Amino acid sequence: MTEAPKLPAAYNLVALETIDSTNAEAKRMAALGPEKAPDGTVIWAKEQTAGRGRRGREWSSPPGNLYFSLILRPDVALARAAEFSFIAALSLFDTLGTVGEPGHQVHCKWPNDILLNDRKVAGILLEAETGAGSVPEWIVLGVGVNVGVFPADTEFPATSFRAEAWGAAEAETLVAFCRHFLLWTNKWLDEGFEPVRKNWLWRCYGKDKEIEVHLENETITGKFTDLDEDGALLLETADEVRRITAGDIFFPKA
DSSP states (O other): OOOOOOOOTTOEEEEEEEESOHHHHHHHHHTTOTTTSOTTEEEEEEEESSOBOGGGOBOOOOTTSEEEEEEEOOSSOGGGTTHHHHHHHHHHHHHHHHHSOSSOOEEEETTTEEEETTEEEEEEEEEEEOOSSSSOSEEEEEEEEOSSOOOSSOSSOBOOTGGGTOOOOHHHHHHHHHHHHHHHHHHHHHHOSHHHHHHHHHHBSOTTSEEEEEOSSOEEEEEEEEEOTTSOEEEEOSSOEEEESSOEEEOOOO
């Protein structure tokens, strides 16, 4: 691997050529304890042979894209762990603003994707080890960014930096993310989830619009009106306001 990028001092970088999954490796390392894998450990691989997305879906992981996982050991209740997904989304949004070119549309997409020109360019996967208490022993935050290539056959259209004529490389993108993640995490520690929630809403796609939400056993349509205080999506249907904690959203064509 070429010279490792210089991350802020709060991080400990583990750079690999190939791994089954950075999240899987991060979980293996996290289980060894905080001395072996302290808070802020970043596992970065050039290629994943068994990359995963949400709900166990395959995440295409050829060389040329950015794949990394971050080990977190926050002293917060497990119920708040999902807030890191929104912190990561804002960090990715700001990262694209740092490494990208002007004149492009970037949005957050609930619950954990980033869109570039209305196509998915990055995704987030959050996993936690609960242990015996209410505070997780560790949280693993996985991030995949389509830098050089993107999968063609996806349910939601995808793109990459190269496809949009952006010149940013993987290492540059990783460094920018780590800087922004530190800033947003500190804001969250100081002020709580509310400024994260508000900033995410300002940057999201689909608010106050008609959307489709694909759940495990049904598809519902309604207006995306808000996020509640813990990040669940509030969907106004003809009959009620539904609180959605997990699902995939799509935007009907105008």
